[in-house]
Amino acid sequence: MNVINILIVDDERYSRQELVHLLGQFQTVNVCGEADSGESAVVKAVQLHPDVVFLDVEMPGMNGMEAARALHELKKPPHIVFATAYPEFAAEAFRYEAVDYLLKPYDEELLYQTVQRLEKVMQVSTKEELPPKKGKLSVELEGEIHYLDPNDILFIFRDEKVSRIVVKNGEYEVKMALKELEIRLSSFSFFRIHKGYLVNLHYVTRLTPWFNGAYQLELEGYGEKLSVSRNYVKALRTELEL
Numbered sequence: 001m002n003v004i005n006i007l008i009v010d011d012e013r014y015s016r017q018e019l020v021h022l023l024g025q026f027q028t029v030n031v032c033g034e035a036d037s038g039e040s041a042v043v044k045a046v047q048l049h050p051d052v053v054f055l056d057v058e059m060p061g062m063n064g065m066e067a068a069r070a071l072h073e074l075k076k077p078p079h080i081v082f083a084t085a086y087p088e089f090a091a092e093a094f095r096y097e098a099v100d101y102l103l104k105p106y107d108e109e110l111l112y113q114t115v116q117r118l119e120k121v122m123q124v125s126t127k128e129e130l131p132p133k134k135g136k137l138s139v140e141l142e143g144e145i146h147y148l149d150p151n152d153i154l155f156i157f158r159d160e161k162v163s164r165i166v167v168k169n170g171e172y173e174v175k176m177a178l179k180e181l182e183i184r185l186s187s188f189s190f191f192r193i194h195k196g197y198l199v200n201l202h203y204v205t206r207l208t209p210w211f212n213g214a215y216q217l218e219l220e221g222y223g224e225k226l227s228v229s230r231n232y233v234k235a236l237r238t239e240l241e242l
């Protein structure tokens with residue numbers, strides 16, 4: 001998948017810097033510019049052609065809603081993610097086909113879900129240009145290179161400085177970050193259920209309510225239950241269910 005170019009618009013420099021830092025964790029994202037007002041957001045969108053604009057609502061002069069209206073009228077309008085401290089504008093935001101509505105202070109897990117949505121939106125818009133992905137995942141074990149069929153992987157989790165890949169008959173250890181593995185496996189049915197866990201949706205058999213809105217997940221061929229963070233439950237069910 002191509003890198004997603006993002007323009008950040010906020011009249012507060014600290015808020016822009018925080019988003020630049022948080023988005024810098026994602027290999028599929030590139031912050032291509034910043035703007036401190038609605039007017040400059042429109043100008044920079046014309047100049048930089050971002051895929052996505054992260055847009056504050058309350059700004060002096062042209063506010064975020066007015067800027068969204070202007071951006072929506074461009075020949076190739078960018079996707080909009082509202083990033084604001086004001087929840088009361090959410091209903092109006094989605095009139096402009098906003099991909100998401102993030103509230104300050106930013107929750108890293110919710111921001112991750114936003115990036116996931118953007119990745120899917122961009123995949124939908126470019127999928128005809130992308131050839132189907134083939135190949136196997138290579139892992140090294142005792143000096144030998146093993147090739148794993150992604151369809152045989154039950155789940156992957158982060159364990160301190162390594163990622164562990166669990167299959168039905170054992171597990172493998174790799175030094176790749178979980179995010180890199182997620183990108184490599186993006187054309188297969190993997191979904192993040194927790195900051196440190198990726199599961200193969202083909203093997204999910206049951207979700208059981210746990211506590212504080214969290215769930216436990218059962219996988220075919222694996223005896224232990226995995227925890228699903230409450231921030232991922234809704235998106236997981238949407239992905240799983242017809």
